[in-house]
Every structure is written in C-alpha cells, then in structure tokens.
Amino acid sequence: MPKSITRTYSRYTREACSLLGGLIRAARKEHKLTVQEVADRAGVSRGLLQRIEKGDLKCEIGVVFEVATIVGVKLFDTDESTLRKHIRQTEDKLALLPKSVRKKPRVVHDEF
C-alpha cells in the first residue's frame, strides 16, 4: 500500500519541469495549434495538457515527452538517429560497469 505521499522535489527538478512546459506551450502557439488540437493528437484530455504546460510534476513522463515531440520540442537536442546512437553508447558503457554495486568491505575488523 502506498504510504501517504508527500514528495519533495529539488528546485532544479521543478524548474526543469516548468521550463519544459513553457517550451511546449511556446512551440504549440508558434505552430498555431489549439490546446484541444494538441491534446487530441496526443490522445490526452485538454485538462491534462494544460497541466503539462504549467509544469505539473505529477504527469506521466511518456505523455509529456509525446506532447513535446508533437509540437517539436527536442528533449535531448538531438535527432532520432543520434538518439539511437546515444542509447547504444549507454548500453556499451553499462556493459563495462559491474553488474551490482557493493559498498564497503562487509565487516570492519579494524576497531582499535
């Protein structure tokens, strides 16, 4: 059962979300698109899109990214092929790292 849920967000997180929402809103208007129109294209409700544009932190990331894509806001400042390349690079990097992370020697003997 989820415990009663008061999350805290760093300033950077809040500002990043706020900026992303603002970029989406600006891009939508530049394309002369209505809130309803973009919502329809993304398959979401008008209210949800309005929350996204306000930088609401509690929206599905997939929906936010989808809306951003629809209005032409690039998440990683890269096109799709570059994106795929980054994914491969990240996978390669992960392959080199240890599978699981151990912190310290299990027991500390050096108490003196």
Added chain:
Amino acid sequence: MPKSITRTYSRYTREACSLLGGLIRAARKEHKLTVQEVADRAGVSRGLLQRIEKGDLKCEIGVVFEVATIVGVKLFDTDESTLRKHIRQTEDKLALLPKSVRKKPRVVHDEF
C-alpha cells in the same frame, strides 16, 4: 471517468525515455550507489526506481527528473542559473505571442 486507456507513443518518445533511464542507471553505478540508496534519497520505492531505469513511460515526470538530478544527469545540459535564464526567456517569448490561438475566419462565405 477515464476511458480505457491504450496510449500510443512515438518511437522518439520511447527512445528518449529509454535513453534517460539508461543514463540514470549508468550515472548511479558510476557514483557507486545502490538502487535502494538512490530510491531512499529520492523518497521512492526500489521498484519504482527500477522501472525508471528501464525507461518505463508511465512514471511521474517529477520523480524521474528528481532521480536524474540526484545522480547528476542534467536534463537540459545546463546548470541551474542558465536554466532560470531560459525560463525567463520563454516567459518573455510567451508574452509576445497572442494569448489564444484562432484558426481560421469563423465562417467561410466564399462557396461558389
């Protein structure tokens, strides 16, 4: 009432989420941090963090961004002050744009 919810995501959206998850995972391991440790710092459950690292599209964007921030993954390739500047620029841009978007002349008289 929400209608029964089969969303579609573009390839770019899926890959962007996948990449972000991979970057988080790689950054976490580079910092020698355990899944549980990062989950605790972010105030989320271990299972949720694992879903984020797998690029799950249905997570709160605030949580994903927060985790990314914790392990040092920059969303916009900028520091906090630059981020704030971008926000202001976006606001200024929005101030210049029309408040609401009108599509076409209301009625088309020119049917002939």
Added chain:
DNA sequence: TATCTTTGTTTCATATATAAACCATAAACA
C-alpha cells in the same frame, strides 16, 4: 567453496492521476 548483498520479479491494497462534464472568464474577429 560459502555467505552476504544487490538485483529482478511478482502480487496486492490503496492513493491518486486521468477523462469527462461542467461553468466562467478572456481573447479574437467582424
């Protein structure tokens, strides 16, 4: 080798995000 830890899944109860329907205000155009 054996032991401890991390990770990867699963199931389940519930808190909550969402869609839909309203209404009110503001903005755009004639």
Added chain:
DNA sequence: TGTTTATGGTTTATATATGAAACAAAGATA
C-alpha cells in the same frame, strides 16, 4: 459593440501507478 472561440478552473468516477512485502537468482567478497 456583439459573437464566437479558446482558455482556465472546478467536480466526480474510475483506471492505474505506487509502496510494501515476499521470493528467487545473480553477483561480490572472503
């Protein structure tokens, strides 16, 4: 001006994401 449309708030019912706990398997250290 008046009319139409876009936007911004609600409110409510429900689909679903989440936290917690349990389990198994894989990895790391001695």
